[in-house]
Amino acid sequence: MSDPVLADNFKNTPYWWERTPRPVIKDIELPKETEVAVIGSGYTGLCTAIQTSRNGLDTVVLDAQDAGWGGSSRNGGQVSTSLKPSFKELSRKYGEEPARELLKEGINALKWIGDFIQEEKIDCDFKRAGRFYGAHSQAQFKLLEKRIREQTAGLEMDVDLISKSQQHAEIGSNFYHGGIVHPYHASLDPARFHQGLLQRALTGGTQIKTKCAVKKIEKKGGFFLLHTDAGTMTARQVVVATSGYTGAATPWHRRRVIPIGSYIIATESLEEGLVDELIPKDRVISDTRKLVVYYRASPDRKRILFGGRVSLNETDPVKSVKPLHIQLTKIFPQLAETKISHSWMGFVGYTFDHMPHTGNQDGVHYAMGYCGSGVSLSSYFGTKLGQRISGLIQGDTVLTELQFQTRPFYSGNPWFLAPSILYYRLLDRYLR
Numbered sequence: 248m249s250d251p252v253l254a255d256n257f258k259n260t261p262y263w264w265e266r267t268p269r270p271v272i273k274d275i276e277l278p279k280e281t282e283v284a285v286i287g288s289g290y291t292g293l294c295t296a297i298q299t300s301r302n303g304l305d306t307v308v309l310d311a312q313d314a315g316w317g318g319s320s321r322n323g324g325q326v327s328t329s330l331k332p333s334f335k336e337l338s339r340k341y342g343e344e345p346a347r348e349l350l351k352e353g354i355n356a357l358k359w360i361g362d363f364i365q366e367e368k369i370d371c372d373f374k375r376a377g378r379f380y381g382a383h384s385q386a387q388f389k390l391l392e393k394r395i396r397e398q399t400a401g402l403e404m405d406v407d408l409i410s411k412s413q414q415h416a417e418i419g420s421n422f423y424h425g426g427i428v429h430p431y432h433a434s435l436d437p438a439r440f441h442q443g444l445l446q447r448a449l450t451g452g453t454q455i456k457t458k459c460a461v462k463k464i465e466k467k468g469g470f471f472l473l474h475t476d477a478g479t480m481t482a483r484q485v486v487v488a489t490s491g492y493t494g495a496a497t498p499w500h501r502r503r504v505i506p507i508g509s510y511i512i513a514t515e516s517l518e519e520g521l522v523d524e525l526i527p528k529d530r531v532i533s534d535t536r537k538l539v540v541y542y543r544a545s546p547d548r549k550r551i552l553f554g555g556r557v558s559l560n561e562t563d564p565v566k567s568v569k570p571l572h573i574q575l576t577k578i579f580p581q582l583a584e585t586k587i588s589h590s591w592m593g594f595v596g597y598t599f600d601h602m603p604h605t606g607n608q609d610g611v612h613y614a615m616g617y618c619g620s621g622v623s624l625s626s627y628f629g630t631k632l633g634q635r636i637s638g639l640i641q642g643d644t645v646l647t648e649l650q651f652q653t654r655p656f657y658s659g660n661p662w663f664l665a666p667s668i669l670y671y672r673l674l675d676r677y678l679r
């Protein structure tokens with residue numbers, strides 16, 4: 248390789264796939280009919296399928312690619328409370344009590360995922376090591392301080408304020424002006440988590456057909472006809488679980504999800520002791536900038552995995568190495584000479600109100616749009632959706648009451664992304 252930043256064995260596929268190669272599933276004939284057809288085999292689709300299969304409903308999961316090919320085997324493996332809007336924003340729109348109930352779902356999801364992984368005995372390096380959230384300016388530090396002081400009644404979380412002088416216990420960097428620690432946030436190996444879900448779905452009786460895109464869904468009286476790459480199948484219930492990969496087969500959902508590419512690099516193995524200096528407590532890390540960066544140590548604590556958005560338009564993950572490496576070394580100058588072994592990207596499903604959405608439109612169930620924080624949310628809302636389809640009261644969630652908004656002239660191509668990213672970039676640079 249000619250680029251000095253790329254390691255000799257550089258790959259433009261997810262680091263996670265080294266340890267968990269893409270699953271090979273026995274090819275099945277497309278069943279003629281099923282009770283539940285799930286489109287998408289990521290965390291959402293599999294968690295829904297685990298519930299419906301275990302509750303005795305014939306379930307077929309279809310994916311256009313390999314199982315878990317979307318965000319679910321490509322993400323950063325950071326687990327948080329996840330809902331983006333503040334209590335103030337949500338109460339302005341929906342009133343105080345509904346706002347509190349909505350935000351509680353994020354807290355519930357964070358607790359639930361740890362319990363679920365333990366109950367299901369999924370071996371995926373799940374660890375509640377906490378998050379360090381760095382302030383990129385003094386003004387942002389003051390805002391974090393205020394946020395801790397003024398936590399909303401009924402939604403209080405354990406949070407520790409970390410001054411700049413205490414910062415080195417959290418991160419081997421002078422980049423931040425202090426920050427906060429969320430001790431309950433967690434990390435996992437996303438592809439191993441997906442593999443665990445896949446095994447549980449298969450064991451529970453779910454049938455999975457990969458490399459089989461759904462092209463069109465037709466409603467026919469009391470059932471649906473799915474037109475796929477492998478022929479047609481009828482289903483009593485259909486679930487759309489395609490999030491950032493939602494396409495033309497489901498135009499109503501496509502008009503409501505904004506696919507945004509997120510890019511990650513993995514360093515080559517670092518010299519012994521360096522990861523302990525950079526991220527001593529094994530926290531996951533992000534910061535107050537509008538253009539998010541997220542990073543962590545690999546589960547074996549040999550590498551740093553660093554993600555963010557570095558280009559206005561979508562780009563090739565080989566091209567994103569350099570700008571991500573520059574951002575990484577601004578935080579950790581110790582890594583200036585370190586090479587990059589993996590670089591990849593995937594599509595995050597954003598929504599216009601920055602909230603995830605789950606519900607039923609014209610008889611078609613859906614859960615999607617986790618806005619970059621879907622590890623806990625997609626599994627949690629996927630599970631709840633499967634419970635609702637199975638007629639279980641545990642599946643109820645206040646999220647089904649939200650309207651899933653679109654915007655005039657939006658049909659799935661986010662033309663407004665580049666100007667928005669430029670705007671955020673300017674805000675980060677000048678409004679500190």
Ligand SMILES: Cc1cc2nc3c(=O)[nH]c(=O)nc-3n(C[C@H](O)[C@H](O)[C@H](O)COP(=O)(O)OP(=O)(O)OC[C@H]3O[C@@H](n4cnc5c(N)ncnc54)[C@H](O)[C@@H]3O)c2cc1C
Nearest residue numbers: 287289290291311317318319322323325461593620621622
């Ligand atoms: C680079 C990156 C980093 C991220 N980091 C984090 C993180 O650190 N923490 C966090 O909480 N979240 C993170 N996320 C978000 C998280 O990964 C997603 O929210 C979550 O995986 C969504 O799961 P899902 O099952 O809903 O969708 P996906 O896992 O994206 O699966 C959708 C599937 O639908 C399939 N599909 C689409 N159309 C069709 C069709 N017509 N027919 C059949 N199949 C179809 C696709 O092939 C795909 O496999 C990240 C996402 C990305 C891309």
